[in-house]
Amino acid sequence: MGKMTLGKIRKSFSQNTSCHGLPQMYVSTNKYQRIFWGLTTLDVFAILVAMLTIRIMEYNQNKTTTTFSEKYVEKMDFPAITICNFNNFFNIEEGEERDAIDELAKAKASGTPIDFEKIKYFDTVYNGSIREFAIEKGWQMDEDTLVYCFTEDDECLPHNFTYSITEIGKCWTYKNPPATRRAGTHHGISMVFNIHQDEYSENVGWGNWEAGVKVQIHSPHDVPEVDELGLAVPVGYMGFISVTKKEEKIMYEPWGGCQPDNEELHFYDTYSRPNCFKECFQNELEEYCECKMYYSENPSLTQECTPRETVDCLVNISYFARSYLTPTNCECQPPCHSTVYSSSISYAKLPNKAVEDDVNEGQVSDLAGINVYFERMSYTIQEESKAVTRTGLLSDLGGQLGLWIGISIVTLFEFIQFLLMYCYESIATKLRRKKGSQTSNAAQSTTNKSDTRLGFSQDNV
Template sequence: MVQQVTTRILIYYQYQTSTEVSREFRSSIEFPAVTICNFNRLFFPESQQELLAMQALNKVTSPASVEFAFSINASVNSLSSLTYYNNVTNFTTSEYYARKGFPLVDGQQLFYCRFGARSCTASEFKPVVTDMGKCYTFNADSKTQLWQTAGGSYNGLSFILNSMHWNYTEEAIYGKAEAGIRFQVHSKHVAPDVEKFGYAIPVGRKAYAVVGRKDVSNMYKPWGVCDPGKEKTLKFFANYSLESCMRECYTTVLIERCGCYQFDQTWAKSYAPECTIEQMINCSSPLLATLIRQLTPQSCSCTTPCSFTQHTVRISYAYLPNIPTRKAFEAVSSVSGQYVKENLLALDVAYEQMSIVKEFQSKKIEESALLSDIGGQLGLWIGMSLITVIEVLQYLMIRVKTFLSSVFARWKPLNSPKY
């Protein structure tokens, strides 16, 4: 009996969990946010001097490039073309990327756009400056909701985009060698990280992104890895996620050591000034590259959220355009088929099924189950129940009371006053 009870107590203190997975079908599902970034970060240089300055700026805003330059003893400070920005009034890197970054105008870059059964416009894509330059997020407003009401392609977001490959300014060695865009499907409550989690679409291709949604609920410590208290302590972000926590960790260390925030860390603009070009060269960019490589969720005290939404993406590609489409472009416009092949791309993002996978984690052994198990073992081996335990306690109390009464009775005459 003692072994059985001990074993069950020890099993309980292993803090094991059970995971229940179910699929819930719905008539409509809230559409996620979709962020797109061009591989080329800066466009439309007005002179050869500005082109060289753009390429130099791309170097110093890429932490990996700066760190690589230092590792081979290259003199990053000798980038004389950066002096171009000394003549720009009130220059900041974030403002420059926002002004010279990838534009998105209906009919020029956004040739076609539909969401479900309605058309959409460039105004529905919110610009955001990231480490990939000026990007755009569709369905970014957390106060509004877009719903997909049927599963499969062409029931979500679909667009044709001109990547403006002909106007790329990336430098061959330190710049990006790809042509096209990267996109990320994510919750609108989490800041995008397209550089880390994005999928690529090359020019001359159409990507079909099939999306699945999973709602995850994790157990708190010590049964799980999430910490409900930690989720309320982020300074720069309103909603907790593991990625947001890590970004806050990088930003905090960066501000402490460099006295400024990197141009794309706009969430910290109320706490420190934006880094200048000199600060990026000498401090923030190489430091950020080191932090990203060395810091871990454990060292930053970042835990997995207790609940979050995860979007899975499967991609397939088709050639763009086909021969009839190419001929149609050539017939109705001055755009050649070769131009279409080298500049245009398309994306279709939609939920594959009108269902949500729910993953729920719970205690494998509840406290009530442990007590019932112990009670069952006691009842099985010695016929003991709760009533029996109460009766035993009552008997012991009576025995103690009787013993104390007899001791008090013997003690009282000995201590009586004598006359």
């Protein structure tokens, strides 16, 4: 085997590499064939660079792919059901009590200054606690209010409901209904309420004009937003509420909008946008008002606002906060995993003529009912994923390299071997030349010395 030179190394690599194009350029004996293969190789390489650039740019755009699937199950757990009466307070006496709630409603609805003398009623009768007043005078869930309530297999009773004080009064939540094994109205939860319309106390200028209930179907882990998202059921009607369930799984940043490291709240065990916004809103009120509103559910150590502080806060801060604060302003990102319940409603007259005579005469004009049922025994799973993963990017890049110029992992090792051999031979060649130059210089120096000595001898002769 002859001695390897740089030219031989280049020729050997070009003729034997698995990279397409180079062997054809060196093997071709015709000049035009070499030009053809040279231009073809350059064109293909340019296309390869463009394709690789496009793939890398797509990866850096952090795009996502959303997939939808339907999961069928044997039983479905009902969501929480929250019901609020359109009326805030009941059995209100004319005089000081009426004046007090009218001023409170005015401050809450309009954000305009009020007569503070009229709200002293809460100080004298309820020790300055509007919350205690709302608990006592709000809509009560008892046997008179809950006319009937049935699930698929059992009866639900007033003690199955828990109350919460909200901006629209005392609301009631049925949180853990039994699961159902079939879809449809006959396998749902039916409730009929006595709304006690004769005890309504809404002000014509600042209160609600409607009669009936508002209902929201929501996750048991979320705070209800009945005032904003509730479905209205008017008095004298039965609302049939069809429910569908969807699980959403979204990507974390920068691919999606969720932030798993920030899904922690102070007052709620489960992170969700409603919980986050509720906490943010109440924190803003507590910070600026330096007290806790009577409808605040935050279990903080902050004291409840006095009646004077309540109306001051409602007039100066709360009205503005309701108009200005949003989930975006509060930095409430969507959760990475959440359960969403969608609902639609249809109505039927309640009661019908056939049973009207059997209903208590005082209740006929006060009935409002709901029937909550699942539309189907399945739920949708919506899941985001990376459109281009690192593994996918590497596979795509490898495919492009292999398709256009035939490069594989083996080819990369060929290039590495070529570079090592080329570098080694380049260094060895330089060293050999340097050594040869030094040897030549030494020989020349020896010859010159010999000639000099010989010259002196002849002169002497």
